Amino acid sequence: MVSNFHMPPTVFGPGSQKPSEDDGELEYMPLPQDMRTYTTHYPEVEVEDPTLLAPALALLAEIADGCDRAAATGQPELFDLSGLDAMNRQLIAETMGEGEVSVRMRGIPAIAAQESVFAGVWVLKGVGVDQVEVAPVPTLIFERAFQPVRDALGQMTPKQPGVLNAPSILSELIDKSENFSPDAEIHVVNLTLLPHTEQDLLWLDEALGEGSVTILSRGYGNCRITATGQDHVWRVQFFNSMDTLILDTFEVTRVPEVALAADEDLSDSAERLREVREAIQ
Numbered sequence: 001m002v003s004n005f006h007m008p009p010t011v012f013g014p015g016s017q018k019p020s021e022d023d024g025e026l027e028y029m030p031l032p033q034d035m036r037t038y039t040t041h042y043p044e045v046e047v048e049d050p051t052l053l054a055p056a057l058a059l060l061a062e063i064a065d066g067c068d069r070a071a072a073t074g075q076p077e078l079f080d081l082s083g084l085d086a087m088n089r090q091l092i093a094e095t096m097g098e099g100e101v102s103v104r105m106r107g108i109p110a111i112a113a114q115e116s117v118f119a120g121v122w123v124l125k126g127v128g129v130d131q132v133e134v135a136p137v138p139t140l141i142f143e144r145a146f147q148p149v150r151d152a153l154g155q156m157t158p159k160q161p162g163v164l165n166a167p168s169i170l171s172e173l174i175d176k177s178e179n180f181s182p183d184a185e186i187h188v189v190n191l192t193l194l195p196h197t198e199q200d201l202l203w204l205d206e207a208l209g210e211g212s213v214t215i216l217s218r219g220y221g222n223c224r225i226t227a228t229g230q231d232h233v234w235r236v237q238f239f240n241s242m243d244t245l246i247l248d249t250f251e252v253t254r255v256p257e258v259a260l261a262a263d264e265d266l267s268d269s270a271e272r273l274r275e276v277r278e279a280i281q
């Protein structure tokens with residue numbers, strides 16, 4: 001009897017063959033997960049006399065107004081926390097929380113800036129510094145970023161065997177650096193798409209030196225941004241949620257856009273701050 005050729009074959013595909021002892025179980029790469037998203041957090045306030053929290057509540061109102069002004073004018077707003085007592089300072093800390101972006105700025109004094117859960121609202125800490133700044137990015141970055149911790153040696157960097165394409169990449173970056181204009185478009189050199197050796201990367205790291213600012217953005221994976229010792233040149237590296245480097249670039253710009261809060265973010269932060277403040281009262 002001739003089988004119906006329209007019927008699909010039944011001797012192929014998973015389960016059609018007896019597995020051998022050498023066959024392993026099919027394993028899939030784990031999918032990315034745990035993306036950070038905003039959820040409203042209301043601080044737990046336990047105080048017999050709510051009027052004792054008036055200084056913190058007044059400051060939260062001022063910070064919200066500062067967000068609106070910064071969104072409209074582009075000018076940063078700075079608020080001093082050092083005058084608050086321990087209870088009010090704790091309320092501010094609990095309200096601010098920790099957002100996705102943190103910044104380390106070396107210098108005297110060294111400053112750690114942590115973005116709060118409100119985009120564009122930064123908590124600055126250092127010796128003699130206890131402040132909140134409202135801005136797309138902490139403004140001290142512009143002053144300190146390219147102050148060299150390790151000097152840029154440029155084309156004078158000794159070349160080891162295996163250095164092939166790095167000198168031409170460096171020439172391009174130095175040219176864009178020396179002719180930088182704040183109005184110019186961001187210039188990106190994508191190392192992920194360019195042929196290079198491990199020695200090329202080591203040579204570029206030495207040739208460009210190291211600046212005084214490091215930014216870490218945590219979201220769907222991590223983004224590490226490091227200022228080099230060459231003006232306006234940043235190393236921007238993206239890692240997936242399994243901490244695998246997926247994009248490696250140099251950017252010639254004031255500050256890479258991935259670290260900046262937009263005007264819309266600042267306006268949104270003003271609204272959320274007022275919502276939290278009203279819930280506390």
